[in-house]
Amino acid sequence: MAKVIQIKDIAAYEGEEVTVRGWVYNRTGKGRLQFILLRDGSGQAQCVAFKKEMTPEDFEIARGLTQESSVVISGVVRADARAPGIPGGFEVGIQRLQLLQQADEYPISPKEHGTEFLMNHRHLWVRSNRQWAILRIRATIIKAMRDWLDDQGFLLVDTPIITPAAGEETTTLFDVDYFGETAFLAQTGQLYNEANIMAFGKVYCFGPTFRAEKSKTRRHLIEFWMLEPEIAFCSMEALMDIEEGLVCNVVEQVLAKHGQELEIIGRDLSKLAAITGPFARISYDDAVTRLKAYHAEIDDPQRKTELAIEWGEDFGSPHETALAEMFDKPVFVYHYPTAVKAFYMTPVAGRPEVCRSVDLLAPEGYGEIIGGSERIHDLDLLAANIDEMGLGREAYEWYLDLRKFGTVPHAGFGIGIERTVAWICGLSHVRETIPYARLLNRKYP
């Protein structure tokens, strides 16, 4: 058997006999001439069966191949501008063909399908071009984030998924039976990150997080992946510098490595090329002023209601979208009202009604992709907030310890992987950004 190659490398084997192994993505025939578009995971190549060049048995197999049948094909690589594929432009003239399995009638035809049908067949849908492209970009986004942080001196320190108490007071948690006691699935690794920076200085955690909220929107998942850096001796301003550097690097890496995938999903590259620092930084006060001015010019009554805002209220998703549309890059909004943010965020000196929090809103209506803040490092203030929230001191004893043994100013943020992927890929829903989405009413397959 000739050398087994990956289809992505096919151009390097022009004129040579090779073996490719994979699945039939599509087949079309012209009688004694059959075109088999073969996927192998790395790419796609057209394999051409001429009746005269093969045994009658092999040709009959080629002629009868169904979509997604698994095969091993040997033949000679030749350049042909007509040959479709990824990368395309080269095809394999089939000499020998081995059928591993003739696939049953494949549910996902080359025609259009509805969302419910596709999500019910997600285990097969991931084979489709568009999904293949998106999930490859997702992998690069995660790698780019991690590489950049590693290069900046951050250490990956894993945080637990089963936790004894809520990380934040607001959202609903999944509970699990922990040998007769109640434990919860993590909604953040942040509190543990705060312990870990006192050992390692700059850390991040990366893993799945869980929210039992009954959210049903294009930007929510029940199980989603978050990357959370935390930095000792860090201010909110320095935090924004880090976030900006991270996001710019991620976009740059995707543009550099995935021109092919971005083309498959039809992403407007100019929108991504525009993502370079610095990003605008506006205060919550300023954002409210801008939204009020915008609100004054709206005529549509429904939209006017949606976009109404008074100082002190948190932004809804229409507000975030309207704000983000005022910029062609991501925009930082900082100093949110203390009352709408988490208990551990530092109040602004001399103005305790706002806190040292900062969100990063992505352009094109993708909303908040990063939430971060300076954390309270004063023991008494933190303890008072925990009591005031009625969180129960016992579960937070270890967290308060961090303020007793060498507390330092520190800050951190969390970036939602799926929202970032949706934005960079220009997708209308986060369900396509994760291999197997967990949504309200969706845990299969």
Add this chain to the structure above:
RNA sequence: UCCGUAGUAGCUCAAUUGGCAGAGCGGGCGGCUGUUAACCGCUAGGUUCUUGGUUCAAGUCCAAGCUACGGAGCCA
């Protein structure tokens, strides 16, 4: 949880005023030496989401329910 829309063949959809349940794709059979969602001919394929109601007659009208989609809230 609230508001809105939809549910017909394996898939995507059509069916006029309430009057015989249809097409394309996919499947099967046959044809074709350069296809790009190939094309041509033939063919099989139905609990019209469920339950109840109105009517000579219901895919179509009414009621309740189920499911999905879109939006809101909450958030990353």
